[in-house]
Amino acid sequence: MEIPGIIGAGLVVIGAGLGLGKIGGSAMDAIARQPEAAGKIQTAMIIIAALLEGVAFAALFAA
Amino acid sequence: MVFSTKLIKNTITALFAVFPLLCTANVSDETQSGHPETEAHAAENAHSETHEPADKKSQIKAFINHHLQDSHDFIFFSDEETGKHYGFSLPVILIDNGVKFFSASEFEHGEKIVEAGGEHYALYHDKIYKTDAQGTLTFDEHHHPTNAMPLDMSITKNVMAMLITALIMFLLFTGLAKSYKKGPIPTGMGRILEPLVLFIRDEVAIPNIGKDKYRKFMGYLLTVFFFILILNLFGLTPLGINVTGNIAITACLALITYFITQFSANKDYWKHIFWMPDVPVLMKIALIPIEILGTLTKPFALMIRLYANISAGHIVVMSLIGLIFVFKNWIAGPSFFGLTLFISIIEILVAFLQAFVFTMLSSLFIGMAVQEHHHEEDHDAHTEEEPIII
Numbered sequence: 001m002e003i004p005g006i007i008g009a010g011l012v013v014i015g016a017g018l019g020l021g022k023i024g025g026s027a028m029d030a031i032a033r034q035p036e037a038a039g040k041i042q043t044a045m046i047i048i049a050a051l052l053e054g055v056a057f058a059a060l061f062a063a
Numbered sequence: 064m065v066f067s068t069k070l071i072k073n074t075i076t077a078l079f080a081v082f083p084l085l086c087t088a089n090v091s092d093e094t095q096s097g098h099p100e101t102e103a104h105a106a107e108n109a110h111s112e113t114h115e116p117a118d119k120k121s122q123i124k125a126f127i128n129h130h131l132q133d134s135h136d137f138i139f140f141s142d143e144e145t146g147k148h149y150g151f152s153l154p155v156i157l158i159d160n161g162v163k164f165f166s167a168s169e170f171e172h173g174e175k176i177v178e179a180g181g182e183h184y185a186l187y188h189d190k191i192y193k194t195d196a197q198g199t200l201t202f203d204e205h206h207h208p209t210n211a212m213p214l215d216m217s218i219t220k221n222v223m224a225m226l227i228t229a230l231i232m233f234l235l236f237t238g239l240a241k242s243y244k245k246g247p248i249p250t251g252m253g254r255i256l257e258p259l260v261l262f263i264r265d266e267v268a269i270p271n272i273g274k275d276k277y278r279k280f281m282g283y284l285l286t287v288f289f290f291i292l293i294l295n296l297f298g299l300t301p302l303g304i305n306v307t308g309n310i311a312i313t314a315c316l317a318l319i320t321y322f323i324t325q326f327s328a329n330k331d332y333w334k335h336i337f338w339m340p341d342v343p344v345l346m347k348i349a350l351i352p353i354e355i356l357g358t359l360t361k362p363f364a365l366m367i368r369l370y371a372n373i374s375a376g377h378i379v380v381m382s383l384i385g386l387i388f389v390f391k392n393w394i395a396g397p398s399f400f401g402l403t404l405f406i407s408i409i410e411i412l413v414a415f416l417q418a419f420v421f422t423m424l425s426s427l428f429i430g431m432a433v434q435e436h437h438h439e440e441d442h443d444a445h446t447e448e449e450p451i452i453i
Contacts, residue, residue, distance in 0.1 A: 043423075046419070047420075047423060047424070047427070050420040050423075050424065051424075053368055055364070057372075058363075060371070061367065
């Protein structure tokens with residue numbers, strides 16, 4: 001039986017959503033703990049989010 | 064080069080004036096034909112005689128697909144009833160036994176066959192195919208034409224957008240450079256550009272590449288940042304340009320980053336790829352293909368990220384506008400208009416973010432290639448220390 005690509009796409013979106021949520025949540029925690037480092041944390045957060053996005057999009061295209 | 068604030072103000076006002084025109088639902092629209100969105104379906108219909116979209120949903124789908132593609136004509140909107148297109152055609156340049164040059168208007172939006180230099184060409188779904196005098200196209204089972212394609216070097220919509228962007232960037236930055244001759248404080252548009260340039264230098268290039276090496280790469284990083292930024296913002300205007308959402312263009316940008324990274328890499332970088340220090344020999348051999356693949360996945364991710372983000376944004380905005388025409392009632396009209404406005408504002412953020420991310424990751428990759436690896440000295444230090452511990 002062939003699994004339709006749209007299910008794969010859904011799984012990718014779930015994974016990417018979980019990942020982005022984790023990144024965002026951790027960044028919020030970190031900023032709350034150290035508000036003076038907010039700029040650096042944000043930059044790091046955006047880089048990680050972008051990398052995750054790249055993987056997610058690659059998987060979406062495969063799906 | 065002076066950009067008066069009045070000009071900018073007027074441009075922004077004009078853009079905002081045009082925006083509702085494209086977005087507001089004509090909720091009880093069946094007869095009216097003054098709408099760019101509905102009318103542009105006609106353009107799509109004219110292009111695809113073979114499988115004409117029947118209902119509204121597939122029409123919208125076809126229109127979005129058409130928008131995402133590059134085109135030989137610059138059509139602002141077209142009249143569904145008369146089949147007229149309002150816009151202009153762009154020049155076609157083909158390399159096929161010599162250079163052939165004619166206007167895309169000769170195709171009449173895919174309806175006519177053009178004869179140039181003894182060869183016949185047909186336009187099918189915005190691609191040019193070689194054909195005979197009758198314009199016969201042969202199709203395979205996936206409904207793709209199997210006719211030969213000439214090498215198409217045309218000034219298409221995307222190429223034109225890029226040329227315009229290049230011109231805008233040239234004017235803006237020569238203006239900025241000139242204003243420094245008058246004094247230390249830039250005037251006009253330079254006031255917006257200076258903080259952006261400084262941001263790229265201080266927050267992106269210096270932390271990632273390093274204080275003593277960043278200067279060489281600033282030219283590329285700034286160019287790629289403003290190029291992507293301006294094209295992203297162009298994509299949000301109702302002109303219907305989708306340049307950074309075109310995989311060929313993002314692939315080129317990613318390839319430039321790749322080549323800059325590889326050619327500016329120092330010997331430490333190559334050593335870490337082909338003979339990873341401080342790991343067992345078997346592991347060194349196993350790591351070679353992984354590391355080589357790693358250099359290729361980086362530009363690949365850059366390419367996919369920009370392309371997918373911008374395309375997804377365009378699809379979402381246009382689908383939301385399309386939903387107004389699917390539902391056609393008083394509740395859906397204003398609510399989808401509001402939603403479109405909301406998404407469009409998010410897209411402005413995405414336009415900046417993606418330009419920033421592309422620049423950031425490019426500088427990160429370049430930085431990885433050019434940085435001096437200090438840890439080998441650290442390892443030496445460790446080996447010196449270890450006997451003392453033992």
